[in-house]
Amino acid sequence: MTESRPQDVRRASVRVALAATGAVALVYLVIALSVLLIVTSNLTRQVDDRLMSALAAMNQPNGGDGGANGGPPEGPHDRPLGPPVLIWLVEPNGTVLTSVGAALPADAQGVTSPTTIAINGTSVRVAGADRTQGHLVVGQDLTDVNSTRATLLVAELIIGPILLIAVFLGAVAIGRRVATPIEVARKRQLDFSADASHELRTPLSVIEAHTTLALAEPREAGWYRDAFERVSNESKRMRRMLDDLLWLSRFDATQAQPNTDPVDLGILAEQAVDRFRPIAEARNQHLELEAGAGLAVNAPPEWLDRLLGVLLDNACKYSPEGGVISAAVVPDTGRVVLRVDDSGHIDGPPNGGARMAVSWPKGRLGA
Template identity: 25%
Template structure:
């Protein structure tokens, strides 16, 4: 139980921190992405202005006699002088006519004509005035400026900006992974320390229940014995014997309660030392049915059972018998008069499945998750009339959990309730 509690603390802690880290990394990435895109747009705009100024403004165009050659500038000043906008990224410009033929180019570096033609073809394939593509291992963005005689295409190398975003993702992944590994061990340490007070409180509560149960057994035995002696003496009249029967009945109920509490405590303490062995579950269930026949007959309840023979499981036969007894006893108690109880024991894949169904009022959906809690009763007044304290199903669940099995219930209000036990 405490291991599960520690793991829950650990999972909650890691999930919470992971969400916070993811939100922080996403925020940083989005801000960086917007800054990088803004920088790219500004560099592209500067490049457009530079090449427009180089050819005398937006309407300027190269001389058709200088097709596919380097275009002359309108002045002799270098392109990086203060007169033109400064561009920090590598760029080049291509001029095309109205038939999309390359008629000129201007570049900050010298490249082969094949490179320019490839860039032009990729840009034209977009059929848009802007776009991004990869060429020769570099990432480029282009923008088209249309003129009356053709168009000017400006290309800008954005490899470094894209690498910033890629490296940022890699950095976040590495840093996040390392932080989660460190946080896992740190959280595991503090989760273990955080449940120490809970474990101590649980151990004290368990010890108190065990001590109280032991201390109550002796006075209850004395009360029950004295009541028997007085009832058998014959010196009391009928009205007095009635009160003695009440005392004896309540003493017996208290004895059953203390025995159940003591049993739960002892079972919690012996989970690691329990010895299991292979036994015939079909025979064990039949034995319990035989012992319950008188009770079933008194209650005027019809019992139907279908037991597949020679089904074996590994566990403690006496404890499993107790589970069957608890489920069958509850089914008989809460079955309506002239109702029916159906017991089934079948092999399903690798599990042996026991089901006990009874007709009656059923259990509301909001109660089903809690019916296996200690002292939980859906109808306290009715449970008291039946002589129950709400410990039977808790004992059954503890036994099945100890056997690595599963126990649960399904119910249709006003019709029936079915308890299922899966054992392997």
């Protein structure tokens, strides 16, 4: 069950990343379509403005040649480098005069407002106005507009997948980075609960056994006194355990006061190890310490001394004879870590060692 938790974290981060990527994809689709429509609308409006300007210019007395030679009027030369303005003149008798080699469809010969038609498979934007010679229709090829729109669409199709892949990978990385400390804290909480349950099970079993025997049949007063003494001892042991657990939980939840002076954790650990070394030697245990110099933390020294006492006391009590207990105070990326390891708990699982680690932000010792 525990081994599957990292896989659960990875699956959860992937699901969150997929949801985030889907949301970004939806927003990107809306933005991409909006940009495409806005650009197309703006380019088409520019074409319409040019067509209306051409009609207005050719309706002036001196606009174009007026068809003086029996041909269609010439368009204005306002954009010599742009697409040419196509001109058709529909005479009253239905004859269509044009200077381009493209016939005007019959359904567009009476057009007035700008509209898009197809001529020989090409999209053309046309507009018209009445003149004395007949109905004048002007148009412009929309190839440039369509080309710009196609280029923009291709760019969006290329950028979209790249953006979504980047969002997915970033979301997965962030999700795992955020979930990993939570999973570590959850595992520590489970380990803490398991250790507490294991430590409390022994005195509870003793108390339960004595109460069961006491209720099973009448016994002598001396037996009851011995049983009550054992129950009292086990109750006191449970009380000490619960006090230690309560203190550890409060210590873990309490933040150091901002005005607390830095304390050299290595020196405190050395003093605590010296106090518990005779206890360890009496049980033929080897107690060792690894502590760097100048590793200061901002925490009340009495808290740290109590914490070291609780950890070393438990390690000495519940490690087997001949076991190894190691304490270490080491730096770790801007923090100071206090770690206590032992070679295994009595009545614990096979090869089951105990390990307790606490860390604080680094402090600075005064001169």
